[in-house]
Every structure is written in structure tokens, then in C-alpha cells.
Amino acid sequence: MESINTVAPLKNVALCARALQRAMDRPHHLPGIVAFYGPSGIGKSMAAAYTANKHRAYYVEAKSSWTRKAFLVAVLTEMGIEPAKTISDMVDQVAEQLVKSNRPMIVDEMDHIVQKSAPELIRDIYDASGATILIIGEERLENKLRRWERFHNRVLEWVQGQYGDIEDTRLLSQLYAPDTQFAPDMLDHLRRQSDGIVSRICINIEKVRQEALATGWESVDLATWGNRPLYTGTAPIREAV
Amino acid sequence: MSKQQPGRKPAHLKPANGVTTGRDSIWLAIRKLVRFTTMDIENETRQPLSTIRTYVQGLERAGYLKKAGEKQTGTLPQQHRATIWELINDIGIETPRVTKDGKAVTQGRKRENMWRAIKILNDFDAIDLIVHASTESDPVSLSTAKEYIKFLHKAGYLVLRQKSQPGNKPGTGKKARYRFLPSKNTGPLPPMIQRVKHLYDPNLGEVVWSPAPEEGGDA
Numbered sequence: 001m002e003s004i005n006t007v008a009p010l011k012n013v014a015l016c017a018r019a020l021q022r023a024m025d026r027p028h029h030l031p032g033i034v035a036f037y038g039p040s041g042i043g044k045s046m047a048a049a050y051t052a053n054k055h056r057a058y059y060v061e062a063k064s065s066w067t068r069k070a071f072l073v074a075v076l077t078e079m080g081i082e083p084a085k086t087i088s089d090m091v092d093q094v095a096e097q098l099v100k101s102n103r104p105m106i107v108d109e110m111d112h113i114v115q116k117s118a119p120e121l122i123r124d125i126y127d128a129s130g131a132t133i134l135i136i137g138e139e140r141l142e143n144k145l146r147r148w149e150r151f152h153n154r155v156l157e158w159v160q161g162q163y164g165d166i167e168d169t170r171l172l173s174q175l176y177a178p179d180t181q182f183a184p185d186m187l188d189h190l191r192r193q194s195d196g197i198v199s200r201i202c203i204n205i206e207k208v209r210q211e212a213l214a215t216g217w218e219s220v221d222l223a224t225w226g227n228r229p230l231y232t233g234t235a236p237i238r239e240a241v
Numbered sequence: 242m243s244k245q246q247p248g249r250k251p252a253h254l255k256p257a258n259g260v261t262t263g264r265d266s267i268w269l270a271i272r273k274l275v276r277f278t279t280m281d282i283e284n285e286t287r288q289p290l291s292t293i294r295t296y297v298q299g300l301e302r303a304g305y306l307k308k309a310g311e312k313q314t315g316t317l318p319q320q321h322r323a324t325i326w327e328l329i330n331d332i333g334i335e336t337p338r339v340t341k342d343g344k345a346v347t348q349g350r351k352r353e354n355m356w357r358a359i360k361i362l363n364d365f366d367a368i369d370l371i372v373h374a375s376t377e378s379d380p381v382s383l384s385t386a387k388e389y390i391k392f393l394h395k396a397g398y399l400v401l402r403q404k405s406q407p408g409n410k411p412g413t414g415k416k417a418r419y420r421f422l423p424s425k426n427t428g429p430l431p432p433m434i435q436r437v438k439h440l441y442d443p444n445l446g447e448v449v450w451s452p453a454p455e456e457g458g459d460a
Contacts, residue, residue, distance in 0.1 A: 005380040007372060049361045049373040053354040058429075059361060080429045080444065081334050082255040092252035100333030108361070175372050179412070213412045 007046045007175065010168050012038070012161045012198070016047035016134075017054065019159045020104060023132045024055070031154040032132045033122070035110075037141040038161025043198035044136055047161070048108050051134065057104045058097075064112040068121050071113065075105070091121070095128035103131075110137035114144045119151035126154055163196030172201055177209035183221030193230040204230045254334045257428055258445055263288065267296050268336040271328055276309055278323040295341050297326060302343025305330045335429075349431070350379045355389050356431030359421050364402060366416040390419060392440045393432065396450035398425040 007013045016036045023034045038044065052059045058078045062071070072090040076083045079097045084090050098105060107122065114137075126133055135141070142158050145151060164172070166184070169191045173182045182190070182205075190208070194200035207230060212220055254272075261269055270285035271277065279293045286293070300306045309327035313320060338346035351374070358374040359365070365373070370386040393399045399419040408414030428444030435441050440450040 006375045006377055008377060045361055046373060049358045050376065052357055052361065053374065053376050053379075056353070059357060061361070077257065077426065078429055079334060080257050082257045084253065089252065093254060096252040097254060097333045100331050101335060102332070176368060210408070210413050213410050214408070 007043075007050050007171075009171055010043060010046065010198075011165065012043045012168075013047045013050050015159050015161065016044075016136075017051045019157050020051050020055065020057075020132065020134050023134070023156050024104060026132075026156060031126075031156045032130060033126055033135065033151075033155045034132070034157045034159065035135045035137070035141060035145075035155055036159045036161060037137045037139060039139045039197075041197040041199040042161045042163060044161060045108070046198070048106060048136055052106050055104050057106045057134070059106045059108065061108040062110055062112040062118070066113055066116070066118075068117065071118060071121060091124050091128060094125050095131070098125070098129040098131035104134060105131060106134045106136065108136045110135040111141055111144065114141070114148075119145060119148035123148075123151045123154060164191060164194075164198045164201055165196070166191055168198065169201055169205075172198065173205050176202055176205045177212075180209050180212045180217070181219035182208070183219060185222040186220050186225060189222050189225070190230065193232055195233065197233070200231055200233055207231065256334060262446070263292070264296055265336045267293055271300075271306070271326075272331060276325055276327045278312065278314070278325055280314060280323060296339075299339035299341050299343050300337060301326070302341075303337065303339040303345065304343070305332075305337055305339075349433075351381050351385060352389065352431040352433060354379055355381060355386065359393070359399075360426060362421070364418065364420050366418045368416065388434065392434050392450065394419060396432070396440045396442075398422060398432070398449075 008017065019034045019036060023032050026032060036044065036047065048059065051057065058075060060071070060074045060078055066074070068087055069090070072087065072094060073083050075094050076090060079094070081093055081097060084093055105125075110118075122133060122135070125131070145155075166187050169187045170182065173180070173187065186208070190201060190204050194204055208220055208225070211228065212218070217224060256265065256269070266286040267282055267288055270282050274281055274285070279290060279297055282288070282293045282297075283290050297306060301308070305328065306326045307329050308324055310325040311322040312325055314323045315321060340346060354374040354376065355370060358370060362369055362373055367383060367386045367390060370390065371381045371383055374381045374386070390399065394401060399421055401417060402420045403415065403418040405417035406415040427442055430443040432440050432442040432449065435448075438452060439448045441447070442449045
């Protein structure tokens, strides 16, 4: 089997990477902010890591405790720039580095700072730089940002993350358990038991890999696996003795 | 390339931690002076002229600089004409990495990707790191990831969150999990393992871990 080295073919990674690429290639008159959002566990951090590394993006993960200053200091730290004294000078510093380097910025966990005038701050950075900015957040991000009309207007695309399908499950098994072969019915079982949630799929792939190594299976199909339990995200039910 | 918005005054971009040596200090001086001779850079940086000339040559060939004229320097009989250089592609704070022939240096991308991925992951094992750090052009191997984790852990950048537990057969058991300490986010440049098996953090300009003498220099 062909060895898979990157997460690039995963559906959500591809969606996110293509959206960022389109924004970077956009004609001048179009806005340059793209948003990628979806429920937790669908592999947003994989998408973020891959796209950040591919484009050497300036990546920051927002924290709910952040003030505007903390946000700017974090971005400037990521850029290796000594922060200026005032907010407005810091915005200029960030904007200038984005313009000159031609590198995009990624703000992850955007939900954490939606309430705190962060959208206005990011809009200021965007207006001063015209840089490509990717924001990442949870399912309701689009909804939450509607009240920030001037920010919302500058979003080129809202890209909604998807639950993992069987092809994603196969790719994840090749990444996390390259020495174990998963039959299609086993992949389907894994995906269903995990509700398509990528983080659960990964946990279950590891479970199967461990079992396969322990019992000496080279490949696993559903019949081999039988009714061994998988992680489903719910608390285990005590079995009657 | 550089598309400064009209009417905007350039912001002052100074490197964090204030440590600049070698090419970083030369790039900083070039950005400050914009039009300059190699002697001007020497005055600003106190770097050896040979280092400055090599770097300037690389930057010209890579399209960052162009020749903008000449000027008389020195006094007779040592008078000669010095080239005036001009910065035409300012990419900001990051020092361009070029060879003498002007080729971009991409060495170190795997380490850079690992460092970025660690900050994105926060909590991870070695497999998570290779999965999150690999791109098509720069796939990271398990041994590279493990080695990098080992040194960052020794230097206190990572804490061990869950010890590895051997299983009853090879490959089974639990993998060691690590957590990145936010206070150790020193900047954009990845800490690097030096040939002498020290960990050097270029953001701080410091060796942040070296083997204790009783470890005998390690291997």
C-alpha cells in the first residue's frame, strides 16, 4: 500500500487548505478573511497545523482571558517583534509584518474572543494590511459574528467543517496505524461508532492497533474484531455479572 | 512584492529579546538604511566585511537588493568607488536565508514545522507530532520527532504528562504524552539541537540545555 505522509487528503484539511489558498489568490477587490468552523473533534487543529505549516502562517490560539493587548502581544511574539507601547502602534506593527512577509495569519479558537471587540481588532489589522487571515472556531462562529457587521462583510468565505467519512477513516488508520490493515467493513464500523468525530476515530484506531499487535493480526475486518468495545464518547455502561 | 499602503508611515519592527548578531544584524541594518554601502553596514553592525559582502551578494542575486549607484570612498591613494545598494524587497523582520548564489535556504523547515505544530497541539505524543508537522515537501520521521521531543523535554519546554508504558508485545503499551508550556513560547524560531548535543534557542540567543558533565557529553 502507498504510504501516506500527510493529513492533506483528509476532507477537512483539504477544505481548509483550499479556502486559505483561494483567499491568498483572490483578486484585489475581494475581501481576504476566511472562516473555517465546525463542531469540536472534527480535526480543526490538524487542518490548522497543516495549513499553517504549508504557508508558514503566523498562528495564534485565542484564550478567553485575552485583552486586545494580549492578543497583539501574542501575534507579535509569533512574529518575533518587540511589541510597541500602544495598541494602535502594535496594530501597525502586525499589519506591516503581514504586508511585507506576505504570510497569512491564523486565529484559532476565535469563539473565545468574539465577545471582546476582537473582531474589530482583527478588522483593523485586515484593513491596514489587506493580508489573508484565517479564523477558526466552533459550530456557532458564523452566527456569533453576525453582530459584528463590518467584520462579517470582510469574510470571503465561510467554510463549514464536515464529519469524517470512510475515506478519512482509512487515511487516519494509515497515519496512526501504518502496520495494521483495516478492512472496509472495519473502517465503516469505526466511523459509525465514533460518530464521524475525528478525535474519536483516532482513539479507536489506536485501540484496534493495540489489539492487532497483541493478538498478532496483520489485518482486521469486522468479523475478526467481533463485538469488542470501541470508544463512543459516552461513559461505559457497567456490564451485568 | 512589497505593497505598503499609501500614506502609511512604516511601523518600527524591532526584534524581540533584542539579540541580533550575524546575518540578523546585517538584515536589520539594511532595513534601517535602505540605501547603503557595505562599509555603512560594517559601521552599523561591526560584523566582518567578508560576512557582509557574501550576504549582500546573495541578497542581490535573490532579488532583495539592487545596485543603485557608486560613490567615492576613502582618501587618496586608497580612494576607490564603492557600490551603493538599495533594498527593493523588504520582507519584514525575518532575515532572508539565501546562499551566496541567491538560492533560498529551506533547510530547517521540518524543525520549524515541528515547533509550530507543538504550539498548535499543546498536548501530544510523537505520532501526533509527525502527523501534524509533516507536509508533502517536508515529511517528518518518527525518529526526528522523538529526538526533538527528547531535547525540548530536557530543556523544560515540554512536561511529561503521561509516561510511556511498555505493553506485553512491541508496539503495544502507552506512548509518552507531553504538554508544551505556554511560558516557553519564546518566539517564531525553532530551538535547535546542535552538533554538540546542546539545545539552542535562537529566539533567546541562548543554549537552553546542555548535558551535565557526569553525563559525559552524551552521544
